[in-house]
Amino acid sequence: MGLGFNVCASIFMVLSLMSMVGMWLVGESSIYVEVKVVDVSSEMLDVMVLLDVISLSFVSLVFFISACVMVYSISYMSGSEMSSRLKGLMVVFVFSMVLLIMFPSLLGVILGWDGLGLSSFLLVVFYQNNRSLASGMITALSNRIGDGLLIVAMGVCLIDGHWCSYYEMGGLVSVLIGLGCLTKSAQVPFCAWLPAAMAAPTPVSSLVHSSTLVTAGVYLLMRYSVVATMADVLVVLSLMTVIMGSVSAMYEVDVKKIVALSTLSQLGMMVFMVSLGFKDLCLFHLYMHALLKASLFLGVGAMIHVRSEQSVFFMKGGVVDSPGSSAVIVVACAALSGVPFLCGWFSKDLILEALLSGVSWVYSAILLVGAVGSVAYSGRLVRMCVAPPIGFSPLSRSADCKVMLLSMGVLLISLLMSGPFFYYWLSMESLVVLIEFDKLSGLMVISLGLAFVNSWFGQQSFSPQWSDMTIFRKSLWLDFRGMLWFLPLLSGEIGMGALLLSDLSFRRLEQGWMEFFGGKGVYELWSVFFSVHQRSQSGGLNMSMKLMGIWFFILVVGVGLNLI
Structure with a gap:
């Protein structure tokens, strides 16, 4: 088992x-x-491959993260x-993403998209289990909307006699591709599937929410001329x-869903930068976020693997029994918050500079609130999972797994090295640089986020006497802000309503009056006729003469009545 993951990682x-190198x-x-x-004749089927700095760098990043995840899976799936x-499905998953990146025509895109x-x-x-099946159905059906839109775009392109590469775009095709990308990158209102996908194993979640499935839509938005x-x-x-x-x-109380919702917020930030025309900056932030x-x-995932529990209320004290995993979480959350000299700081600092360089103040204010929120939920995650409980006693040995620490250590090094590497490789230094005061905006965002977390955890709990209506309003507001604005419930109810409607139509229409007056009814009518005819033939000439007499009598009576 471990040998297979090792080979794939290598x-x-x-x-x-x-x-x-390429x-x-x-x-x-x-x-x-x-x-x-x-x-x-006039039909052509061509295979097109695009090799440039974007496709090759993206593929390199996907393979690098996949290699680390494969090493991590050796211990995670042991026994x-x-x-x-799992190994076979992950390999198919990775190469489907590579197919989507490297092949610019819609034919290659739809193959990679459907593979994902x-x-x-x-x-x-x-x-x-039932929970996994429900999550998988929401994920599949939400993404099938994008599949259908891409297939329609392919049909529109075939009318013009081509497979629509990055350089052959029409207005309708770009709209269809743009709407399809919103489903894959989980933008409103197609975002309910992203937290539901956390039912998958943690190595899969790491791949899905970093550099593969959720970034496929953002990648296509950058490649195709959709923004125009x-x-x-896209901005709205x-x-x-983001918010x-x-x-x-x-x-949120589920640790994996907290990380998934942070991915949702960062995806919104990427799509926002694409919609404003900052494609290179979006790509840079996509790499750092991955x-x-x-x-x-x-x-x-390593802490969940040790505790067999995903609630934040049972994860406290990770620094005591899992110091290595806790260090990775702290550094990753610091990078997500934009702490200087980590990879997230390079991209988020440029995003804040772009916002302060002439973007509408309404958009800038909303995105700044989202940036402060990223610091807030990162600080909450660290405080709930890593910080030691009061009065803890140190353990004799660490619960960290060496194989898991190896893969996490490689990624931890990349958090320190990738920022300057991609900054100069993608020529980010050519973007706008503001005055010294505006350069402090990133540190101000971090300070506001940390102050919010400190005041939030410092509040004393109390239980006031609420009226029934106040309790109802308070519960409604808690459900609204904690359930993605009721979008998961709405998605489930719409899906359930569609299933009930299809079941009703099947029983009342297809198996009801349509069946009676359709093929089945005609078949039964002709069966009766042929049965009578067969019996008349088997009864001999006497029976036939009797039937003929009956029919003749009916005919005479009918003519007589008509004459009267």
């Missing part, structure tokens, strides 16, 4: 290094390879009989996603 690491060789140029597969199935959807559904229902046709829609939906993810993360979120998921 292959992924080699492919990551090869992609980095990125260095390509430089600022783009290599567009097109291979003709079928050419019959499990389903480890080989199918493998993600199988990974979410990996543990084969629906920029205003992304800002709603909703931040608020919900501050009230590394820190993979580290955070693995650190949280």
Whole structure:
């Protein structure tokens, strides 16, 4: 079992290094390879591969994180009989993402997109229980909306006789692709599936919420010319996603869902930057977020693996029994908050500079609230999971696993090294740099977030006497802010309503009057006729003459009545 994960990790690491070498060789140029597969009359099927700094760097990052996750899975899935199935599904998942990145035509995109959807559904229902099945159905059905939109876009493109690469866009096609990307990147109102996908094993969650499934939509938004046709829609939906993810993360009690909701908030920030035209800055933040979120998921997963519990109320004191995992969580949360010299600081500092360089003050204020929220829920996660309880006694040995610490240690190094590397490789220094006072905006955001966390935890609990209506309003508000604005409930109710409607139509229409007056009714009518005819033939000539006499009598009576 461990050998299989080791082999996959080695292959992924080699492919990551090869992609980095290719990125260095390509430089600022783009290599567009097109291979003709079928050419019959006017129909053409070509395989196109795009090699540039964006595709190669993205592929390198995906393989690097996948290699670390494979090493982590050696210990996480030790003793499990389903480890080989997990390994196979993860390999399919990773190469589906590579297919989506490297092949620019809609044909390659839909193949990679459907591969991600199918493998993600199988990974979410990996543990084969009712909760996993419900989560998998929400994930699959939400993403199938995007699949349908992409298929419609392919049909529109085929009318013009091409497979629509990055450089062959129409207005309708760009709108369809943009709406499809919103489903994959879990923007409002398609965000209910993202926390539900936490039913998958932790290594899968680390892949899904860092550099693969959830970033596929953002990648396509950057590649295709979608912003020009629906920029205003993207701005509004992304800002709603930022605020909703931040608020919900501050009230969630499931540790994995807290990290998932933080991903939701950061995805909204990425889509917001794309909608404003800052594609390079969005790509830079996507890379930094992928590394820190993979580290955070693995650190949280290691603590869950030790405690067999995911509630924040039972996770306190991680620094005592899991100091290595706690250190990873602290550094990853610090990077997510934008602490200087960590990878998140490089991208978030540039985002704040871009906001202060002429963007509408309303948009800037909302995104600044989201940035403060990222510090707040990161600080809450550290305080609830890492900080020691009062009066603790030190343990004799650590519960950290050395194999898990190895993979987390590699990612921890990347949190320190990747910021300057991608900053200069993607030429981020060419972006706007403000005056010294505005450069302190990142530190001000961190200070406000930490002050909020400190005041929040410092509040004394009390139980006032509420009236019935006040209790109802308070409960409604708590459910609203803690349940993604009721979107999961709405998604479930809509899905349940659709199932009930389909069941009603099946029983009342397809198996009801449509069946009676349709094929089944005609079949039964003809069966009766042929049965009578067969009996008349088997009864001999006498029976036939009697039947003919009856029919003749009926005919005479009918004519007589007609004459009268």
